[in-house]
Every structure is written in C-alpha cells, then in structure tokens.
Amino acid sequence: MADYQKTKINTVRRGSKKAKYNKDTVHSILDAVEICHIAFIVDGKPFVQPINFGRKDGFLYLHGSPKNRMTNALIESGKATLSVTIIDAMKLTKSAFNHSVNYRSAVVFGKVRELHTNEEKLEGLKAIINHFVPERWEHCRRPDKDELLATRVLEIEIETASAKIADTPLEDKERDLELDYWSGIIPVETNYRDPISTKNSNSPPEHVLDFCKKN
C-alpha cells in the first residue's frame, strides 16, 4: 500500500530514522489499540482526552454524546489530530541519559465530517465495534433509532499521518560499558485475560476467544 504524503505537519523531525509513512504500517498500529488520545482546541486552549475509535480503510470513526465538548469542538474546527502509542520494551542503560523505550506510535491528521443518516451512522458504529473486537458487530444487537439519535458519529478522513517504530536492541555508550551498573531490557506486553461471561450468557464465542489470544 502507498505512503501517506509527507507534509509540513506530519514529517517526523526528531528520530526521523524511526519514521514510517506507509499506510499499512500506520493502520496496523491504529488497529492494535483500544483507544487513541485526541487533541482539540476550546477557547484557544489545547485539550487532550482518550476515546475509542474505529477504522475502515483511510477513515476513522468516533462517537460521542450530543453534549460532548470534544465532539462539538471537532465538528466546529473540521480538523482532528490523534495519537496512539504502544510500549513494547523499556530500555535501561548504564547511563541515565540513554534510557528509552521500544515503541510503536502513530499520529493522524484528518478532516472531520459528522454522519447524519442512520445508514452512515450504523456503518461508523460498526467500524468502532469491530475495531474493539473483530466480528463483534455480527454478534450483538444493533443500535435502534433511539440509540442512534442519542449519539453523534464522526468520520475522520485521514489526510496525512506518520508512524514511529523503535525496535532496536539496547546499546550502552562505549564510555559506559565497564561501569558496574546493570543494563538490560524489560519487555512490556498488553495481555487479554480469559473472558468472564455474565450469568445470562453461555461460554464465550469464537470471536471473543480469538481476540483474547492476540497477545
């Protein structure tokens, strides 16, 4: 798949060797997490908050209550910036200065459009639910008219994006090698534990068991 275009806003300046603009790479990082952190401006001040989301090709989907400050700010500005980050390892070097993490992160800059028809809103919510747990939409009750009325659904067309991947081994500086401090890596994992069924449910279905295996 092609790259997201490098523009002034998405070009990675610090650690540019780690930068990736490939769409597949950006999408795979977005798909590996439950939530993103989204930035918006209210009264000239920057805000940031966590929110779940969905993705379909180069489009992301969010939903929020009609009274939500974030939803309103995004619609009003027509622009969205969001970021996701996964920590894969902590790198503890012999010097304080060189401590770092291996991580995968993505930043997305997009154009916001509110979805108004029930058909469009359902497609957006389907993307969100299936991003949460793949195939989940096919295994739960769909929203009815009242529920659709109670939520606003936003589509973000990804205009540009970047990813950063740090996955290198730890390297102490030459000057530190002989110091009597410990250096090493602590791997970090997100683990999904065995699902706990409610009393009104039978044993977990395959789409849930598959999801829990992902790490």
Next chain:
Amino acid sequence: MADYQKTKINTVRRGSKKAKYNKDTVHSILDAVEICHIAFIVDGKPFVQPINFGRKDGFLYLHGSPKNRMTNALIESGKATLSVTIIDAMKLTKSAFNHSVNYRSAVVFGKVRELHTNEEKLEGLKAIINHFVPERWEHCRRPDKDELLATRVLEIEIETASAKIADTPLEDKERDLELDYWSGIIPVETNYRDPISTKNSNSPPEHVLDFCKKN
C-alpha cells in the same frame, strides 16, 4: 490529600459520576504509566504526541531536545495539557450501544517553566528516571555537563487536574437480557516480563526485579 480545584476546564462533564479530583488518585494514575499524551498548539493547529515524564508532588517533569517542536511550543505558550489512560477491562454487552471499558484516566492542566540551572535540571531528570523505574536514578550514571546541555528540562506545575475511574461490573439492559448473544468482560493487563540483561551486566538488581513484579 486535598483535591485539585474544580474549575471550568477540568470539571468532568460526561460521566461525572466517575470523576475524581483527589490529588492522591490523580497522582497514582500518573505514576502507573510510562508515558502520557501531551497536547500543544502550533500555528493554531492542535498537536498531540506521546512523551515520558516524571512527577514530584504536584509537579511533572518532561525533557526534550533543544530543537523539539513540542518543547518549544510548550515553553512559548507556558501551558501544558496532558492525559494518561489505563484500560483495565473491555465490557462486551449484548447490545452494540452499551459496549464500554473499565479504565483509569487522568487529565492535567499545568503551567510550564523551563529549568535552567544544572542543579534544577538534574532534579527534573531524576524525577523522570525514577518515574520510569523507581530507584533507577541511584543505580545508573548521572548525566554529565555535555548531556545536560543537550537536553531541555521542563517543569509543569499542576494547576488543576481530574481523574476518571470506571470500575463497575457489566450490566446488560433489561430489554437485552434474554437475547441469545454473549456478554462478558475481558480483563486487560500490562505485564512486565523478566528482564533481559546485556552481556556487560550481571543478573538484574532488586529495583528492577521489584518493578517487574508490579503486575
């Protein structure tokens, strides 16, 4: 410990039953994560990116290269907004609409000051390293003059903040109880695996082993 003052910007509007303003609660969520997502404005546009940080009482510490766009934007504006989020469980209800997560999140609004003396910068970096892994600062080489020159250290005085904690059991709506869909909870954990020593190190010291036990 006292609460952070509720003001127009930090008062939680959506899901206000989950809101906490207690300083201990906010600090414990900040201390449980490796990175935050920080929002800033450049040329009128909102940006958000991940960054590691430290905390000492009601102050947070960040560091960045002198050329870093974020560092410069934060110093110029004098204000910082940042957010951290921990997902504890995914709640899969019988209806699409009621899916949610149990989580702990915090949002901080603060005043930014750059630290200039080597003494102040070292205190800030110590907070960052000991937030990464407690007691780490005492077990690695401290930054020298050249390293201090190569990094800018920012102090964020927390002016106000809020936390949100969702930790309730899953509840399907009455109308959905008899539907033949599965509902249940998937617990989510961040796990720290056994540390991997570099070839120039002996077995991991106690502060590292203690850290890895934290989940």
